[in-house]
Amino acid sequence: MKKLFSIFAICLGILSWIFFFLLANLAFYPWNLIKNIDRYVLPAYSIDFSKLESSGNALNRNLKFYDLYIMHNDSLLIEAKELDLGLSFKPQKLLYFFNINNINIKDGYFDYSNTRSSNSSTSSIINFSDEILLSFENFKYQRNDSLFEINGNLFGDLSRSFYGQLSFLHNNKLSTIAVNALDDSYRFSLNLHSYEWLNFIPTFNTSLIKNLAFQINAIGEFEKNKSNIIGSFNSSSLLLQSLSIGPNRGSFHYQSQKNIGLLKLTEFLHPLIDEEYPIQINLKKQSLAVPRLYISPEILKIKSFNLSNLIIENFFLSFSSLMPKYSGFVKDLDLKDLYFKEINNLSGDFSGYGNQIKFLVNSNSSIIKNYNQNFISASISGGGEFFRFSF
Secondary structure, three states: OHHHHHHHHHHHHHHHHHHHHHHHHHHHOHHHHHHHHHHHHOOOEEEEOOEEEEEEOOOEEEEEEEEEEEEEOOEEEEEEEEEEEEEEEOOOOOOOOEEEEEEEEEEEEEEHHHHOOOOOHHHHOEEEEEEEEEEEEEEEEEEOOEEEEEEEEEEEEOOOOEEEEEEEEEOOEEEEEEEEEEOOEEEEEEEEEEEOHHHHOHHHOOOOOOOOOEEEEEEEEEOOOEEEEEEEEEEOOEEOOOEEEOOEEEEEEEEEEOOEEEEEEEOOOOOOEOOOOOEEEEOOOOEEEEEEEEEOOOOEEEOOEOEEEEEEEEEEEEOOOOOOEEEEEEEEEEEEEEOEEEEEEEEEEEEEEOOEEEEEEEEEEEEEEOOOOOEEEEEEEEEEEEEOOEO
């Protein structure tokens, strides 16, 4: 036991001296420290700058770079005429002992496409502080074939109160985001011109709809037990491998009280729901209910499913488990080129989870149109499964 304690004390002492050496070099020889990190810790990167200023105390340093260039595998990753970087050190934390509390970029450039193969080995020691200042002036953000110019700032305690505004100039169109948060009250406004905005949200990186281009204008407020958001939405078409989403536009209004929310969709070019019956959302149970849902070829097309009209009543969707669960009653389903030229007025129930659906058809007043243009009244009953866009 005594030997184990001695080994622990020696290791702790070595780590303390390394940390002290790091702080001393950052305070007195920042240029040499950055160059050594570039050479030995990040060999795939190349960091160059014309001037470096260091200020602050031992545990809170501010580094100001001039004419900064960061290359990754011989490709330009970051460029900035001036970059202010605020660092705070937490020696009591073995992990995340570097905290970034200030990023101020003037006349900068960042190429997102060169980050996909970049090394993230520093993520175990670098973290963003809760209190942070982000400031951008003439900052160019490159993403694939799109170039944004970003201006604005955001500062405060991200866990409690913060405020600021960011503007994005893209294709000569100016989009803005403004936020003002204080304790349990959050106010925001969005004015985003048409773009694939979901690509900026990490949770949509693997989503099929991440490349959906849309325009949104909205203002809203979140409080502890209620929220209110109103705005308009305009989306472009999206072609996927097995389905396509058509363009649409309209207005929306979301209100919530405690754990119950209502979403109204009005004046849509191709209506999704009955305007008199809004979508009901249960935030606590992570579920939503749609009294009446409309799906037409103008809204959605599935290659293996020639749908001409679909009305679903009492549609229920739950996200409480890993795989989403859903159910509903098909009030009216019209199909084309499925054994006959048309099959209209189908009805029945369905339920499922993930991409697997079970359905039961029970129609007493269906109409079949054959390829000779004859109409036949029929009663149709049966059941089946729909799995990965195949019956």
